[in-house]
Amino acid sequence: MLKHSLTLRISFFFSLAIIIVLTGIAFLINNAIEDHFVEQDKLVLEDKISTLKELYNETAEDNLFSIIDSMQRHAGLVILIKNEMQTLYSSEGVNFVQSNLGLKINIQNKQATTWEDGGNHYLSVNFILEKSGEFNRMLIGTLAININHHQQFLGVFNNILIKFTIFAGVVSALLGWLITRQGLLPLIRLSEQASIISMKDLSRRMPTKQLPIEIQSLSYTLNNMLERLEVAIERLSNFSSDIAHELRSPVNNLMTQTQVCLSKNRTSKEYVDILASNSEEYERLSRMITDMLFLAKSDNHHLMLTKKELKIEQEVQDLFDFYEALAEDKNITLVISGSAKIIADQLMLRRAFSNILSNAIRHSYENSKIHVSIFDLPNSISIDFENQGNTIDKKDLIHLFERFYRVDKSRTHGKHEGVGLGLAITRSIIDAHNATLSVCSENKLTTFSIKFIKDKLILK
Ligand SMILES: Nc1ncnc2c1ncn2[C@@H]1O[C@H](COP(=O)(O)OP(=O)(O)OP(=O)(O)O)[C@@H](O)[C@H]1O
Ligand SMILES: [Mg+2]
Known part of the structure; x- marks a missing residue:
């Protein structure tokens, strides 16, 4: 189908191009929003971690955990604290295993990790708590924030983007079809003009001035072709009338001579003279036919x-x-x-x-x-x-x-x-x-x- 219709082909490629561009833009927007959310969440986490660090320096360990408890009440925050040997504090119902992968590297790069646990999505940052001057009292931990609402927002947003891209693809295909049809209108008119030219009407020519420059040359080429056809057809019809003329005279001569000869009894010498004269005409006719056959062969490249x-x-x-x-x-x-x-x-x-x-x-x-x-x-x-x-x-x-x-x-x-x-x-x-x-x-x-x-x- 695409092969045969220029309009369909252009519309298809037009909407394909629009879909590719829109998908690219959607991808960029989605990434930018996601990065923005991560940055925002990271700032919240880093703010809490610096508070924790200060508290750890200033208060006793037991006190710290009760503060952490109250801090947890802040919607969506979960925390894990460990020393070298064991887990000292872990928010209830959360499995931190994934967040601890590559813990040391994460700490150095202040990298945020996203992970999922029991249907909840978290963004976590790992940290170290140390009391100044007491190296053996170092604690490591993970502070995570629930990012379900951001994930939901991104899900809805992506959904809208996909629907919009499909809609834009369909609309651009329709627009492409309309634009192409409009653009091809001069070509359609040209073909309409061409279709009314018949052999009897070869003096007609295609319009050239009203056409867009892109198809003007096509129209000139068609006109040149028509010109050549007109000359060729005129030559052909002249040729047929010439043949008729050329054949008419010798055939008339032969007919008249034969009729006159038959009108009464002749001497044998008279018959011989008439046959000799006829033979000349036959020779001429035969030469003409041979010559015409030769030309027909040459016309057909034979x-x-x-x-x-x-x-x-x-x-x-x-x-x-x-x-x-x-x-x-x-x-x-x-x-x-x-x-x-x-x-x-x-x-x-x-x-x-x-x-x-x-x-x-x-x-x-x-x-x-x-x-x-x-x-x-x-x-x-x-x-x-x-x-x-x-x-x-x-x-x-x-x-x-x-x-x-x-x-x-x-x-x-x-x-x-x-x-x-x-x-x-x-x-x-x-x-x-x-x-x-x-x-x-x-x-x-x-x-x-x-x-x-x-x-x-x-x-x-
Ligand atoms: N050398 C020439 N000098 C003057 N006129 C010539 C000369 N050669 C050709 N022509 C003219 O050109 C015409 C066409 O020549 P062409 O050879 O095609 O036909 P033809 O000689 O009349 O017939 P055919 O060659 O078929 O027997 C001739 O009839 C003649 O009038
Ligand atoms: Mg000659």
Whole structure:
């Protein structure tokens, strides 16, 4: 129960603290009162003992005992007197044995002893009586005073203290509960606010200004989380509508072509042409579905990397060989400079490089140059893909890595038109390698840069 309720937990510890403090105070008060009573009783006893000493010096022994008899009438006083051999005087009905324990030490320290006999409590002081000049007439004795009334008072007092401490514990637990509830009210309001935010209402934000500073940061954190969720959900819903758009065109094309084809009898050449055209659309659809599956895997961190050491310049050179024909069509020169080794998944890295390079070839001016520079720096390795072509607008640059984002929004599906997933895939591959991908486009020069931090280049 305590585990689950913060209010109960705080109330419990609050009342526990109050009980500990009150018990400590009660203990101190009780000790102080007890000491005060002992001091008072001791003073009475010492006063009587000094009277006895004077009397013993001045009067005969027999006379002394009759004086002691009358002195005993003083409420609650009892006395024992002995010489070396025997008991000379002992108050009736009292067993002094306990009071005589450590007699000599007690006498020297003027120590008071408390003891109990037959239900009565006594405080006693031991003393010595001697006649000046007569060493063989030394008597030892114990004078005790009945302290039942003090014990009773202390008993009642302790009882009151215990009851009060328990009462204070209960009251402080209740107060603690009220105070905690009051203190947690802003948190309860915050949770109420959070509970009314639904997926349809993600633009709502938590209040921050009216909150106490202790939970303001929680509210800021929740708001940041909501912001990220809102962006993610918006991206997700855009993604679904994009998928629908992207699939609609090829499927419509396929449907229309097939319906037109079926509307009348065709020659076998016409059928072959239509099937060839359909095959292109199927290819495009299949590529789109494969790309989307790849992205879904990367979103769920299911990309399995098989890393090994690679020479970057070798990988780029292999791609240059692959794209040579395409580049030659536009008379584009492919140049590579620098070299570095890297630990990465070869197939994935090729796919990322290939996406950037195919884009570069597609968007380069004719008779231009594509330059891939590899920089092996002390802490990092950078690979820049630079091509000459139309500058990409700043407003497009920030969206370039988003799924289905194309600078040309016409969604025409020419033979060489891409789907708009290439750079999204490239970024997910680069992310999976703990590297960064950035783009810069100015003065008809577009550069895609991949940066690997050397410390993060590990085989796992
Ligand atoms: N080097 C470049 N120069 C100019 N624009 C570019 C360059 N690279 C990419 N782009 C723009 O970025 C958009 C997104 O590129 P991305 O590779 O993601 O998609 P795509 O090439 O259109 O399709 P896909 O790669 O899926 O076949 C492109 O449509 C293009 O407009
Ligand atoms: Mg592309």
